[in-house]
Amino acid sequence: xxxxxxxxxxxxxxxxxxxxxxxxxxxxxxxxxxxxxxxxxxxxxxxxxxxxxxxxxxxxxxxxxxxxxxxxxxxxxxxxxxxxxxxxxxxxxxxxxxxxxxxxxxxxxxxxxxxxxxxxxxxxxxxxxxxxxxxxxxxxxxxxxxxxxxxxxxxxxxxxxxxxxxxxxxxxxxxxxxxxxxxxxxxxxxxxxxxxxxxxxxxxxxxxxxxxxxxxxxxxxxxxxxxxxxxxxxxxxxxxxxxxxxxxxxxxxxxxxxxxxxxxxxxxxxxxxxxxxxxxxxxxxxxxxxxxxxxxxxxxxxxxxxxxxxxxxxxxxxxxxxxxxxxxxx
Amino acid sequence: xxxxxxxxxxxxxxxxxxxxxxxxxxxxxxxxxxxxxxxxxxxxxxxxxxxxxxxxxxxxxxxxxxxxxxxxxxxxxxxxxxxxxxxxxxxxxxxxxxxxxxxxxxxxxxxxxxxxxxxxxxxxxxxxxxxxxxxxxxxxxxxxxxxxxxxxxxxxxxxxxxxxxxxxxxxxxxxxxxxxxxxxxxxxxxxxxxxxxxxxxxxxxxxxx
Numbered sequence: 001x002x003x004x005x006x007x008x009x010x011x012x013x014x015x016x017x018x019x020x021x022x023x024x025x026x027x028x029x030x031x032x033x034x035x036x037x038x039x040x041x042x043x044x045x046x047x048x049x050x051x052x053x054x055x056x057x058x059x060x061x062x063x064x065x066x067x068x069x070x071x072x073x074x075x076x077x078x079x080x081x082x083x084x085x086x087x088x089x090x091x092x093x094x095x096x097x098x099x100x101x102x103x104x105x106x107x108x109x110x111x112x113x114x115x116x117x118x119x120x121x122x123x124x125x126x127x128x129x130x131x132x133x134x135x136x137x138x139x140x141x142x143x144x145x146x147x148x149x150x151x152x153x154x155x156x157x158x159x160x161x162x163x164x165x166x167x168x169x170x171x172x173x174x175x176x177x178x179x180x181x182x183x184x185x186x187x188x189x190x191x192x193x194x195x196x197x198x199x200x201x202x203x204x205x206x207x208x209x210x211x212x213x214x215x216x217x218x219x220x221x222x223x224x225x226x227x228x229x230x231x232x233x234x235x236x237x238x239x240x241x242x243x244x245x246x247x248x249x250x251x252x253x254x255x256x257x258x259x260x261x262x263x264x265x266x267x268x269x270x271x272x273x274x275x276x277x278x279x280x281x282x283x284x285x286x287x288x289x290x291x292x293x294x295x296x297x298x299x300x301x302x303x304x305x306x307x308x309x310x311x312x313x314x315x316x317x318x319x320x321x322x323x324x325x326x327x328x329x330x
Numbered sequence: 331x332x333x334x335x336x337x338x339x340x341x342x343x344x345x346x347x348x349x350x351x352x353x354x355x356x357x358x359x360x361x362x363x364x365x366x367x368x369x370x371x372x373x374x375x376x377x378x379x380x381x382x383x384x385x386x387x388x389x390x391x392x393x394x395x396x397x398x399x400x401x402x403x404x405x406x407x408x409x410x411x412x413x414x415x416x417x418x419x420x421x422x423x424x425x426x427x428x429x430x431x432x433x434x435x436x437x438x439x440x441x442x443x444x445x446x447x448x449x450x451x452x453x454x455x456x457x458x459x460x461x462x463x464x465x466x467x468x469x470x471x472x473x474x475x476x477x478x479x480x481x482x483x484x485x486x487x488x489x490x491x492x493x494x495x496x497x498x499x500x501x502x503x504x505x506x507x508x509x510x511x512x513x514x515x516x517x518x519x520x521x522x523x524x525x526x527x528x529x530x531x532x533x534x535x536x537x538x539x
Contacts, residue, residue, distance in 0.1 A: 005333030006354045006400050028401065035357070035396045036377050047333055048354070050401050076390070080456045082466040089464050096459040100484020101448055102381060105390040106397065236459065236483035 001038050005047040009054065012179050012213060018049050020181045020209045027051045027211060029072065029111035032103050037116060041125050042132060052108075056213055059083065065219035071110035071212045075099070075165065078109060088217060090226035090245045094168035097230040100237050110212035113166060113176065113192070114204070117159035117267075118239055120144060130156045131200045146305040147241050150297075150313075152266040157200030158303065160264050161193065162239050167263035168228055170271045171245040172220050178210040185210070193268030200267070222247045222257045225328050229320055230263070231312060240264035242312040248324035250284040258321070260296075262313055272296045275317065284325045286318060293317035339403050343368065344412025352399045359383045361399035362409060370410040370439045374486070381485035384440035385409050391447035393484075410439035413446060422446050422502040431498035433489035441485045441495055448481045449473075449503045453510075473503050 009015040019025045024046035028034060037043040056070035059081050067083060078084060079095040099107065121127045121139050128136035140148055140158050148158040166189070174189045187205055194202050206212070217223075226247035232238040243263035249256045258279045260272035275296035282288050293314040300310050340349045341361065350365050359376070362368040362385070374382030376395045383394040386408040413420040422445045425431065432438040452473055457464040460480035461471045471477055478496050487495060 001355045003335035004354055005335060006337065006398070008401075028398075030396075031398060031401065032378055032393075032396050035398060038355075039377065048398075052401070076451075076456070079464075080451075080454070085457065085464045085466050092457065092464045093459070096457060096461075096464070100381065101451065101481055102384055102391045102393045102444065102484045103378060103396075105387075105447075106392050230459075236480050 001041070002044040002046070004038075004045050006050065007047065008050040008052075012054060012056070012211060015049055015051055015054060016179050016181050016209065016211050018047075019211070022047050025049055027110075029108035030074065030103075030106035031111075032099070032107045033111065033115040037123070040123050042116075042123055051110075051211065056110075062216065062219075067217040069109055069215045069217070071214050072108045075104035075107045075109070075112065076101070078165070079104065086224075088168065088172060088220070088223045088226065090171065090223065090228040090247060091165070091168040091217075093228035094164040094230075094243075094245055097228060097240075097243070098164040109165070109215055112163055113169075113212060113215075115161075115163060116203075118162050119148065119159040122159060131159060131203075134199070134201045141303065144305075145303045147239070147264065148303065148306050149266045150300040150302050150306055150309045151262075151270055152196060152268070153301065154196045154198065154200070156198050157196050157267065159200070159267060161266070161268050162264070163269065164228070164230060164240065164243060164263060166269040167243055167261045168226075168245040169215060169217070170269035171226070171247060171259040171261035172217050172223055175216045175218070176206075176212060177214045177216065178206055178212050180207050180210045182207075184213070189269070190271060196267045203267075220247070220259075222249045222259060225249065225324055226259070227320060227324060227327075229316060231316065242309055242316060244313070244316045244320050246317075246320045246324060248284070248321060248328060250325050250328045253284055255279045255282055255284050255288075260292075260317065260321075262296075262316075265300075265309060265313060272317070274299075279321075284321070286322060289318045289321040290314065292321075337400055339400050341366075341399065341402055341407060342405070343407045344409060354398065354400050356399045357395050358385070358397040358399045358402045358407070359394035361402075362394065368409055368411055372436055372439055374437070374440075379486075380437070380440075381444060382437050382440040384443045384485065386443055386447055389447065389450070391444050408443070410443055413442065420446065421505050422449070422499070425498040425502035425505070426495075429494050429498040429501060431491060431495045432487075433491045437485060437487045437489075441482070441487065444482060444485045445499045445502065448478075449499070449506055452477070452481065452503065453507070473500065475500070478503075 026045040028048040028050045056072040058070045079092045085092045121129045176187045228245045230240045230243040245261045247259040262270040275292040278292040278295045336353045372382040374380035378396045385394045455470045458480045460476045
């Protein structure tokens with residue numbers, strides 16, 4: 001591991017100014033991903049700016065009835081918060097489905113959004129990786145890719161984003177707030193992660209040096225009937241091979257509003273807008289759910305070893321919407 | 331000005347303050363084992379995947395292999411060496427002994443630290459991925475074997491002593507719930523005192539399910 005300086009910061013302007021003064025610096029939150037990548041030599045910061053003491057650890061109801069979540073709120077605190085569990089249950093479930101009790105106590109909301117892919121080639125300095133070394137190649141495409149992207153990938157990178165939390169945030173139209181030396185800014189989650197294209201090393205639209213300060217969830221009544229489901233290769237403490245966050249409002253057998261986001265299928269949490277469009281105003285039936293899943297997955301591009309994800313995601317969409325329809329009827 | 335890459339830090343561990351010079355790259359795990367001779371905390375994978383290095387930081391369980399020592403200044407750290415009350419074992423330690431909650435014992439300090447905090451998390455009403463209904467109105471789930479397995483999934487045991495570990499955790503949780511009235515519980519959980527819920531007792535049937 002490269003040697004590094006360390007500085008703890010106590011106010012947001014101080015944090016942003018400190019990072020701006022050193023392009024080789026990184027913000028340190030819980031460190032559950034960054035420290036791991038530093039040990040592997042993938043991340044080599046010259047300075048860590050520890051942001052855990054910033055006054056960004058609150059969860060508050062906004063004036064319009066949404067929720068404002070501070071960037072240094074831990075995963076544990078987010079998932080345990082009564083208003084999250086009551087009004088956005090799929091978000092609490094998504095966070096609880098991720099990592100372990102220990103890691104959820106350490107990891108922060110801001111860090112969760114910025115965590116890196118778990119593609120094995122990205123973490124292996126002995127291998128090429130366009131995300132780590134632009135232009136070096138992508139061995140996953142002809143190599144180990146059973147848990148790689150089926151949507152939105154490119155010939156340059158097929159890595160997936162590993163966050164569970166982000167999938168629920170995508171379903172609920174979360175907005176990311178940040179601070180820069182030039183002042184604050186906001187990015188809807190839908191615009192937060194950049195398309196892969198030929199620049200897989202550029203992952204977010206955050207301006208250089210920006211510090212994520214929080215996440216705002218707009219008031220989302222449909223989220224009260226929502227769920228998150230995660231499929232993985234062991235029962236707990238593993239990354240998803242496919243996941244879904246869904247919310248559904250059904251009246252008299254008709255879909256009035258639906259939210260669908262898919263995880264472990266793309267370089268970002270994947271909002272299933274095409275499926276939502278097909279479903280809205282139509283019947284809440286198994287056939288309609290399957291047709292919506294097919295519409296979304298029509299754009300899927302599979303590799304030799306990840307084609308199962310199309311079937312998996314189709315089944316997840318149908319099962320989840322069926323369950324939510326039954327829950328709404330109770 | 332060249333950045334300093336080492337510092338003298340003071341760590342509060344098991345109620346004692348230790349001042350030591352550290353290279354900033356030093357994890358809390360290595361500071362405990364290599365600098366302070368507190369070797370009860372074990373190094374397994376050293377990448378946050380096995381839980382052998384679990385300690386309590388400000389009362390909450392965390393993996394010390396991904397926690398930098400310098401980032402631990404000002405926090406209250408409890409290791410396996412600090413959980414007993416003098417010669418009197420912590421109820422979780424006692425339960426692991428009583429029920430053979432281990433084989434080789436390497437993962438045991440981490441299992442015990444994890445279980446101590448996990449029982450408090452459950453007592454504070456935190457749901458888990460095994461909880462069918464996470465809404466606060468649903469109340470705290472009973473601490474069934476499924477709940478224990480899910481909540482303890484960050485601690486691997488390569489001997490596979492899970493059956494006894496689950497029983498030991500259930501017994502310790504039951505003993506603590508019987509001793510401590512709900513109103514007396516103190517826990518720095520985010521749900522606040524208003525959300526504390528009494529954990530339901532775990533039946534034998536649930537324990538062995």
